[in-house]
Amino acid sequence: MLFSSNGGKLILLVLCHFFLTSCLSSPSKGNRKKSGGVSNSPSSVAAGYGRILADNPIILSGNYNLSADTNLNTLLSSRQDFITNNQFLADECDGASTSIANCIDVRTNSTSLPLQAADKKWAFQTNTDEWLQVQTFGHMMRVADNFHSTLENAHSSAPILGYETSLPTSLFSNSTHWNTATPLVAFANCGVEDQAFYSPSKFQLCFGNDSVFPEVMIAEDNTVIYHEMGHAFNHILVNVRNRDAGITPSADLGHLFYDEAGSINEGIADLWSYFMNQRAHFAEWALGRFANLSRPMSEDDPLHAPGIAADNNSRLSYPAYLLYDPNLPDEPIEDVHTAGQIISHFLVALGKDMSTQCGWSTSTSITTLQYLLYETFVELGDLEAFGSNADKLGGINSVNLSQAHALTWSRIANPINFRRFTQVLSKYLLLIHGQAGRTSCNSTNYDMDSYEQLLDAYGLLLFKNYNEDGGSIAAGRSLSNTQITAANRVKTVTISKDLLKLDPTQNASQAFIFDNREALVQAYKSLSIGGRIGQLSDLIDVGLPYNNGNISISPGELVGVALNLYNDSNSPMAGIQVLGNDWDHGNADGKPCGTFQDQFPSSSEGGVVASDEVGLPTAGQCQYITRENGDDSVLEVMQPVCMVQVAEDNATKWTFQGALQTQRRIEDRNCLDGVGGNPNECFVRVVQGTDQATYSMLNPKSNWSSTVAPNGTPTFNYSNLIFMEVSPSTPPGTTFNCRFRVRFTNCEDCWVDPAASNTKGDDYQDYQYSGGDPFKIINFEFIVID
Amino acid sequence: MLKKIALFFSFIALATVFYYSLDKTKRSESKKIAKGWKKYQKVKDKTVATTIKKEELVKDKLVQKRAPASVRSRILPMRNGRFLDGAKAKDYSNMAVPLKYKNKVSPDWQKRLGHSLARFQDEGTEVLIQKERPILYINKGVAEYREQVSINFKLPNGTKSSYRAMVDSSNGRILYTYDRTKIEYFRNKPTGMTHPLAN
Numbered sequence: 002m003l004f005s006s007n008g009g010k011l012i013l014l015v016l017c018h019f020f021l022t023s024c025l026s027s028p029s030k031g032n033r034k035k036s037g038g039v040s041n042s043p044s045s046v047a048a049g050y051g052r053i054l055a056d057n058p059i060i061l062s063g064n065y066n067l068s069a070d071t072n073l074n075t076l077l078s079s080r081q082d083f084i085t086n087n088q089f090l091a092d093e094c095d096g097a098s099t100s101i102a103n104c105i106d107v108r109t110n111s112t113s114l115p116l117q118a119a120d121k122k123w124a125f126q127t128n129t130d131e132w133l134q135v136q137t138f139g140h141m142m143r144v145a146d147n148f149h150s151t152l153e154n155a156h157s158s159a160p161i162l163g164y165e166t167s168l169p170t171s172l173f174s175n176s177t178h179w180n181t182a183t184p185l186v187a188f189a190n191c192g193v194e195d196q197a198f199y200s201p202s203k204f205q206l207c208f209g210n211d212s213v214f215p216e217v218m219i220a221e222d223n224t225v226i227y228h229e230m231g232h233a234f235n236h237i238l239v240n241v242r243n244r245d246a247g248i249t250p251s252a253d254l255g256h257l258f259y260d261e262a263g264s265i266n267e268g269i270a271d272l273w274s275y276f277m278n279q280r281a282h283f284a285e286w287a288l289g290r291f292a293n294l295s296r297p298m299s300e301d302d303p304l305h306a307p308g309i310a311a312d313n314n315s316r317l318s319y320p321a322y323l324l325y326d327p328n329l330p331d332e333p334i335e336d337v338h339t340a341g342q343i344i345s346h347f348l349v350a351l352g353k354d355m356s357t358q359c360g361w362s363t364s365t366s367i368t369t370l371q372y373l374l375y376e377t378f379v380e381l382g383d384l385e386a387f388g389s390n391a392d393k394l395g396g397i398n399s400v401n402l403s404q405a406h407a408l409t410w411s412r413i414a415n416p417i418n419f420r421r422f423t424q425v426l427s428k429y430l431l432l433i434h435g436q437a438g439r440t441s442c443n444s445t446n447y448d449m450d451s452y453e454q455l456l457d458a459y460g461l462l463l464f465k466n467y468n469e470d471g472g473s474i475a476a477g478r479s480l481s482n483t484q485i486t487a488a489n490r491v492k493t494v495t496i497s498k499d500l501l502k503l504d505p506t507q508n509a510s511q512a513f514i515f516d517n518r519e520a521l522v523q524a525y526k527s528l529s530i531g532g533r534i535g536q537l538s539d540l541i542d543v544g545l546p547y548n549n550g551n552i553s554i555s556p557g558e559l560v561g562v563a564l565n566l567y568n569d570s571n572s573p574m575a576g577i578q579v580l581g582n583d584w585d586h587g588n589a590d591g592k593p594c595g596t597f598q599d600q601f602p603s604s605s606e607g608g609v610v611a612s613d614e615v616g617l618p619t620a621g622q623c624q625y626i627t628r629e630n631g632d633d634s635v636l637e638v639m640q641p642v643c644m645v646q647v648a649e650d651n652a653t654k655w656t657f658q659g660a661l662q663t664q665r666r667i668e669d670r671n672c673l674d675g676v677g678g679n680p681n682e683c684f685v686r687v688v689q690g691t692d693q694a695t696y697s698m699l700n701p702k703s704n705w706s707s708t709v710a711p712n713g714t715p716t717f718n719y720s721n722l723i724f725m726e727v728s729p730s731t732p733p734g735t736t737f738n739c740r741f742r743v744r745f746t747n748c749e750d751c752w753v754d755p756a757a758s759n760t761k762g763d764d765y766q767d768y769q770y771s772g773g774d775p776f777k778i779i780n781f782e783f784i785v786i787d
Numbered sequence: 788m789l790k791k792i793a794l795f796f797s798f799i800a801l802a803t804v805f806y807y808s809l810d811k812t813k814r815s816e817s818k819k820i821a822k823g824w825k826k827y828q829k830v831k832d833k834t835v836a837t838t839i840k841k842e843e844l845v846k847d848k849l850v851q852k853r854a855p856a857s858v859r860s861r862i863l864p865m866r867n868g869r870f871l872d873g874a875k876a877k878d879y880s881n882m883a884v885p886l887k888y889k890n891k892v893s894p895d896w897q898k899r900l901g902h903s904l905a906r907f908q909d910e911g912t913e914v915l916i917q918k919e920r921p922i923l924y925i926n927k928g929v930a931e932y933r934e935q936v937s938i939n940f941k942l943p944n945g946t947k948s949s950y951r952a953m954v955d956s957s958n959g960r961i962l963y964t965y966d967r968t969k970i971e972y973f974r975n976k977p978t979g980m981t982h983p984l985a986n
Contacts, residue, residue, distance in 0.1 A: 212974060544907075
C-alpha cells in the first residue's frame with residue numbers, strides 16, 4: 002500500500018539510494034594530513050585516471066626538511082595519470098607485444114576489500130587509504146611495464162646479435178618471466194612499522210609506515226616501491242630458467258643476513274629507482290628524511306663523505322667501502338644495504354661511461370644495463386645447471402655443477418659473490434657490445450680496456466678472464482677464454498689464501514663459542530621462523546637445558562661457533578666465507594685424507610697421505626675429487642666436517658665419528674641423526690641451513706671484531722655463526738676437529754686453478770669445490786667438556 | 788494396522804529429512820575447512836594440531852579471497868600421482884621404466900614436521916603447513932618421496948613469516964628451504980648475539 006502511492010515510491014527511491022551509496026567504498030578518514038592543494042576528486046579526472054606523486058615528496062617540493070604532516074595534495078600535478086580501466090585496482094602487465102593478465106593487484110591490507118571504483122575514476126585525497134593504494138598501484142604498474150618491455154626486447158635482440166644467451170627461447174610462450182599462478186599483490190598499508198617486505202612464496206609486497214612519524218607511509222615514496230619491485234624482479238630473473246624447466250626449488254639472490262649475493266640484490270634493487278627516474282639517489286622521503294637511511298648511487302652525491310668522487314682514483318671501491326654508510330660515515334656497518342652501494346655506484350658509472358663512449362642517451366644506457374643484468378641473473382640462478390640454451394642442448398652443466406646439487410653450489414660451494422657477478426656481467430658486456438665485430442658503440446665495439454679500468458677503479462677486476470667456457474668438467478678447460486689486460490689491474494688487490502688464518506695474537510681465542518641458553522633459544526626460534534635453519538635432533542631438548550653458558554662445548558648443547566679469523570696481509574680481505582658443509586675429505590675406507598696443503602692428519606695420526614696412493618687418482622682415493630659431489634661413484638662419500646680423536650693401539654688417531662660410536666658401542670638412537678642416520682654425525686654435527694658463516698671484511702692485520710667494532714666489541718649476526726648440535730651421549734673429554742674450509746672473494750688462489758693446463762689462469766671447475774684445493778683449511782679443535 | 792504403517796512411514800520420512808539436514812550442515816562446515824592445510828599451535832609446552840578454516844587463511848593473507856582470473860598451468864611430468872623432479876626425471880613418467888626407491892611415505896610426516904617446527908616456539912605460536920605438491924625426486928635412477936610445502940609462522944605478537952620447504956616424506960625432515968620472505972627493516976633492526984667475552 003505504501004509503495005503504490007507516488008509518495009511511497011519516492012520514499013522507496015530515497016531508501017534505495019541511501020542503501021546503494023553506502024555500499025560504495027567511501028573515502029576513509031585518514032588521520033594523517035590535512036586536505037588542500039590539488040582537488041584530487043573523482044570529478045577532476047576522466048575514467049581510468051587518477052593522480053599519483055610523480056616522484057617522492059622531497060624531490061617534488063625541493064625541501065629536504067619537509068614536515069611529516071605535509072599535505073601531499075600540494076605536490077600533486079594537475080595532470081592526470083592513467084591508472085586502470087578496470088573497476089578494481091588490478092590490471093595486466095604489458096610488454097612490448099605480450100602481456101600478463103592478472104599481473105598486479107593492490108589493496109590496503111589483507112582484510113580490506115579490493116578497492117573498487119564503479120566509475121573507474123581513481124582520484125582521492127592524499128590523506129586516504131584509497132589514494133595510497135592508487136599511488137602504490139600506479140608506480141608498480143609503471144615499473145612492471147618497464148620490466149616486461151625491456152625483458153621482451155632483450156629476448157628478441159639476443160638471436161639477432163647471435164651470442165649465447167641465457168634467456169630461454171620459450172621465455173614468453175611459457176610465461177616464465179612472471180609468476181602467472183597468482184598476481185603480485187601489494188598491501189599499501191599493511192600495518193607493520195618500519196618495514197617493507199617481499200614474500201616470494203606468496204608473491205606479495207607489504208609497505209608499512211614509520212613508527213616515529215606514523216603519518217608517513219612508506220608507499221608515499223615511489224623510489225621505495227621501485228626498490229621492492231626490484232627484489233621481485235631479481236627473484237623472478239634468477240628463476241627464469243628454473244620455471245622454464247619446471248623444477249624446484251627456487252634460486253635466491255642472498256641467503257643469509259649478510260652475504261655478497263644479498264648485497265648485490267640490494268644494490269640492484271636501488272638501481273631500479275635509477276632506471277625509472279634517472280636520479281642516482283634513493284628514498285629521500287621514506288627513509289632519508291626521518292630515519293637518515295637514504296642511499297646515493299653516484300660518487301658526486303652531496304651526501305658522500307669527503308674523498309669520494311667520480312674519478313677513477315676516488316670511487317666507492319671494493320672492499321674499502323663495504324662497511325660505509327654515507328649517513329654515518331665514521332661507523333662501520335656490516336649490512337647488505339651498505340655493501341650494495343658499491344654495485345649500484347659501479348653500474349651507474351658504467352651507464353654513464355657507455356653514454357660517453359657510445360654516444361647513447363641515458364635511457365639507452367639504462368636499457369643496456371638492464372639487458373646485462375637480465376642475462377647475468379638468469380644464468381647465475383639456473384638450478385638445472387646449464388646456464389644457457391646452447392649448453393642445455395649440449396647437455397653441458399656450465400654453472401652450479403649439476404641439477405642435483407645446484408642449490409648447494411649457488412648458495413655455498415660456488416656462491417654468487419662480487420667476483421662471480423661482475424665476471425658474468427662482464428662476459429655479457431663483452432659478448433653483446435665489446436668483442437671485435439660489434440658496432441653498437443659509435444659504429445664500433447665498446448672499449449673493453451676502458452671498461453676493465455672502470456671495474457678496476459671499483460676494486461672489482463677480481464678475475465683474470467671472462468670464463469666464457471663456464472665451470473663444467475666437460476668444457477671448462479677450453480683454453481679459449483678472453484683474458485683481461487693485466488695492465489688494467491692497478492687498484493684491485495687479490496691476496497693469497499695463506500694469509501687468512503686463525504688469530505695468532507697471543508692469548509687470542511681460536512673461536513668464539515656461543516652457548517648462552519637464552520641467546521641460543523632465541524637464535525633457534527628466529528632462524529626457524531625465517532626458514533634459515535632445519536629441525537634439531539630429537540636428542541636436543543626444548544629449552545636447551547644443557548646449555549650452560551660456559552663458552553665451551555658440552556654434551557646436549559646447541560652452540561654457535563665463530564672462528565676468530567685474522568687477515569695477515571697488508572690489504573683488506575672481503576667476502577670471507579667459512580664452509581661447514583659435507584665435503585670430500587675422506588677416502589672410500591672411511592679414513593680422513595691428509596693430502597691437503599696442511600697435510601693433516603699425518604699417517605701416524607690416522608690420515609691417508611699421498612704416498613699411500615699410487616698411480617693416477619681414482620674414485621675413492623683422497624687425491625681424486627668427486628665429480629658430482631658424491632653421486633658419481635659409490636666409492637665417493639662426502640663426509641661431515643667434524644672428525645673425532647679415538648684411542649687406537651696405544652695412540653690417538655683421527656677418524657670420523659662412526660668409529661667412536663662403534664668403539665663405545667653407542668646405539669643409533671643415542672646418535673644425533675637417530676636410527677638409520679649418518680654415524681659420522683653421531684656426536685657433533687653442523688645444523689642444516691647454518692653450514693656456512695660469512696664476514697664482510699677483515700682489515701689488514703686485523704680480525705673481524707676489530708674491523709667492524711674498532712672501539713668496542715661487536716654484535717654477531719646469525720650469519721656470522723655456524724651452529725652445531727652436540728649429542729648428550731658425547732663422552733666428556735672427547736676431542737673433535739672440525740675441518741672448516743675458508744676463502745674470500747678477493748682471494749688470489751681461491752678461484753683460479755694454478756694447476757690448470759690452461760696457464761692463462763682458468764677458474765676452478767665446479768666439481769673442484771667439493772674438495773680442498775680452492776680453500777684454506779682451518780682446523781677447529783675442541784674438547785667436549787662436561 | 789494401517790495406522791501403524793502410516794506412523795512407521797512418517798517416522799522414516801522425518802528421519803530422512805533430519806539426516807539430510809545434518810549432513811548438509813556437516814558438508815557446509817567441511818567446505819569451510821581449507822584442504823591441504825594443517826595448523827600446529829604451541830599450547831602449554833605441547834603442540835596441538837588442528838584444521839584451519841579458509842576464512843582464517845584469507846585473513847592472514849595466506850590465500851586470496853578472489854581466485855585468479857585465469858591460470859595457465861603447465862603440464863609437468865608425473866608418476867603415480869606425484870610430480871617428477873630431478874635431472875631427466877621426466878623419462879620416468881612412463882610407468883614401465885623401473886625405479887628403485889630410497890624411502891617410503893610415512894602417513895604422519897606432516898604431523899612430525901609441524902611438531903618439530905613448533906616445539907621450540909613460544910606458547911601461542913601457530914605454524915601453518917600447506918601441502919603444495921607431492922614429489923618424486925629422482926637422481927640416477929633412485930627415487931625419493933618428498934613433499935613440497937609452504938610453511939607459515941604466526942607469532943603471538945602478530946609477526947608473520949613464510950617460506951617453502953622440501954620435506955622428506957618418510958620422516959617430515961626438512962631437506963632445504965627456499966622462497967623465504969625478504970624483510971627490510973628501516974628502524975629497530977633485529978639484534979644479533981652479544982660477544983661471549985663481552986662481560
